[in-house]
Amino acid sequence: MADSETYDIVIIGLGAHGSSTLWHLSRTGKKIAGIDRFRPPHQRGSSHGESRIIRQAYHENPLYVPLVRASYPIWKELGQIAGKPLYKKTGGLFLGKKDSTVVSGARLSADTHNIPYDYLDATTIRNRFSAFRPGDDTVGVLEHEAGILFPEAAIATFLHTAAANGAQVNTDEQVMAIFPSKEAIELTTTKRKYRTAKLIVTAGAWLNTLFPELNLPLSIRRQPLFWFRDRAATGSPDRSITTTRSPAPVEAPIFLWEYEKGQMFYGIPDLGDCLKLGWHHDGRIISPDELSQNVEKEEIAAMQQTATQYLAIDPIFQKSCVCMYTTTPDEDFIIDLHPDHPNIVIASPCSGHGFKFSAIIGRLLTDLALDRPTGFDLAPFSIRRKALVDARAIKGAKA
Ligand SMILES: Cc1cc2nc3c(=O)[nH]c(=O)nc-3n(C[C@H](O)[C@H](O)[C@H](O)COP(=O)(O)OP(=O)(O)OC[C@H]3O[C@@H](n4cnc5c(N)ncnc54)[C@H](O)[C@@H]3O)c2cc1C
Missing domain, CATH: 3.50.50.60 (FAD/NAD(P)-binding domain)
Known part of the structure; x- marks a missing residue:
């Protein structure tokens, strides 16, 4: 050398x-x-998979709020350099029971840092966002500046x-x-x-x-991502506009849902006609050189079942990819x-x-x-x- x-x-x-x-x-x-x-x-x-969520009402800990706030202007500047937006505002809906980590943590961060939000009960969620099927004891925190980044x-x-x-x-x-x-x-x-x-x-x-x-x-965890199309939207000439019950339209918020204590899944409305879904954490531990993009049939079926249970869609699998979380205790x-x-x-x-x-x-x-x-x-x-x-x-x- x-x-x-x-x-x-x-x-x-x-x-x-x-x-x-x-x-x-x-x-x-x-x-x-x-x-x-x-x-x-x-x-x-x-860092792959087409999109990432950005949100301010940070259920993990209010200490992250000043950091995320400092990131927004940089994402906007980078978008100007790129000649296309790298941040798309969609709003964010954080769902769970009243005392769930996602809901109580999001409210704590929002209240601590004066982040405007709407606190919604299950009926209001169903009325405002017909794509979601919350149980009667589910509530939601709707934050307005949340959105999508393009990694x-x-x-x-x-x-x-x-x-x-x-x-x-x-x-x-x-x-x-x-x-x-x-x-x-x-x-x-x-x-x-x-x-x-x-x-x-x-x-x-x-x-x-x-x-x-x-x-x-x-710990290095394998985290699959899934893209689904709503059967009701298939065949529509302009699915992103004409589908009113799918969370796929651009106007829909990103969401994070703690559907059982500590169990979370999230969704990102795509700019086309697909909805991207993933589980937060719980992936299988791997060594990083083992990562493959193969997703098992059972994994797709499990996500399809979660989507059917919590969202008012009939999810048709489109594609998947696999990414890694590197997680501290x-x-x-x-x-x-x-x-x-x-x-x-x-x-x-x-x-x-x-x-x-x-x-x-x-x-x-x-x-x-x-x-x-x-x-x-x-x-x-x-x-x-x-x-x-x-x-x-x-x-x-x-x-
Ligand atoms: C499925 C999934 C969904 C996620 N969703 C979100 C989300 O919605 N919002 C959010 O904020 N975050 C999200 N995250 C987390 C976020 O994407 C990661 O925290 C972030 O991308 C990590 O970036 P990184 O630079 O640490 O790692 P990476 O982007 O993986 O970069 C590490 C780089 O180091 C290189 N490297 C390693 N070893 C060597 C070596 N010996 N020599 C040279 N190069 C080396 C690798 O090739 C790699 O390019 C998600 C993560 C995953 C996996």
């Missing part, structure tokens, strides 16, 4: 978070490179623009080893060697393969410096809800790499937080 190429900052992993970081960094004048083992946007990680187009725009700004974008190149020291970090990849003052690692489901010594308690992100090497920034902002934040997280990782204040409290995302330390201890004891 030739001598090392030298950079101020290198990023490993150019998915949602790495591509955003490369774009933010490309505006700082630093000499930077991003490396990915595949050619993003691709179907091998966590593949966003990643492509981040990368093209970063490259146009002078960033090196090296794809189909896998980082094989990292050699940190106080002065600089050396990397070897399948193609060359790098020497860099700072390193940012946004390797998604592969984070633990790059830092086995950290033994991070991350408390489902909060990891955004921190490496505990032993402060010149390495590590980020795992996933747990199945990270995409919407990637616009702002790229800026936070840029700030961390440049030793600048981020303006956000990142303590909840520390590698040393109790939930992670305790889980690592249990994992270590089992090993």
Whole structure:
């Protein structure tokens, strides 16, 4: 191999978070490179499947609201750069029993941060959204700014623009080893060697393969996605307009439904005639290199049954894909410096809800790499937080 190429900052992993970081960094004048083992946007990680939900009434924890609010203007700016919107406002309906995590958590975030919302009982939900079949004890939180992001187009725009700004974008190149020291970090990849003052690692489901010594308690779960068409809509000349009972029309909100305690599924109205559905969490644990796009017949049938039970549609399966969640024990992100090497920034902002934040997280990782204040409290995302330390201890004891 030739001598090392030298950079101020290198990023490993150019998915949602790495591509955003490369774009933010490309505006700082630093000499930077991003490396990915595949050619993003691709179907091998966590950022594919045509659409992602963005929402503010954040049932997970109110601490995420300032972050998501800071992401909206960046998504709008990126859409202007792309020449097409990368955020589509649809509103969001969060359904469940009154005391469910989704409903009570969404209200807590909305009340804490003055997010306008409508609180709907089952009758009102049925009257306003005839596509939903809530039981009498189901309520809904309707948030107005929620909507859809387009992950593949966003990643492509981040990368093209970063490259146009002078960033090196090296794809189909896998980082094989990292050699940190106080002065600089050396990397070897399948193609060359790098020497860099700072390193940012946004390797998604592969984070633990790059830092086995950290033994991070991350579970990698296979998450299938399904697209259905309503039989009633089939054959209609303009299905997106003429179907009034399908959630498919563009005017329908995205939704997240806690139909049993802790069991959630979500839906994204498509811009055409298909409704995209998925379960939130509960996927089978896999190793990331095992990911295949095969979806079993039983999985399709199970989602069809859920759709039939909770939505007023007759769902005809159209297509599927499979993605990965990289989940921490408390489902909060990891955004921190490496505990032993402060010149390495590590980020795992996933747990199945990270995409919407990637616009702002790229800026936070840029700030961390440049030793600048981020303006956000990142303590909840520390590698040393109790939930992670305790889980690592249990994992270590089992090993
Ligand atoms: C089915 C599904 C639905 C989701 N829905 C939503 C949603 O509605 N809203 C939301 O906000 N979030 C959602 N998420 C979560 C969100 O998509 C993820 O949190 C986010 O995309 C993760 O991005 P990432 O950059 O961490 O990972 P990725 O995009 O997977 O990027 C990691 C990159 O690192 C590269 N890499 C790994 N190892 C190496 C190496 N050794 N050398 C070089 N490159 C390497 C990989 O090739 C990959 O490109 C969903 C996730 C899934 C799977």
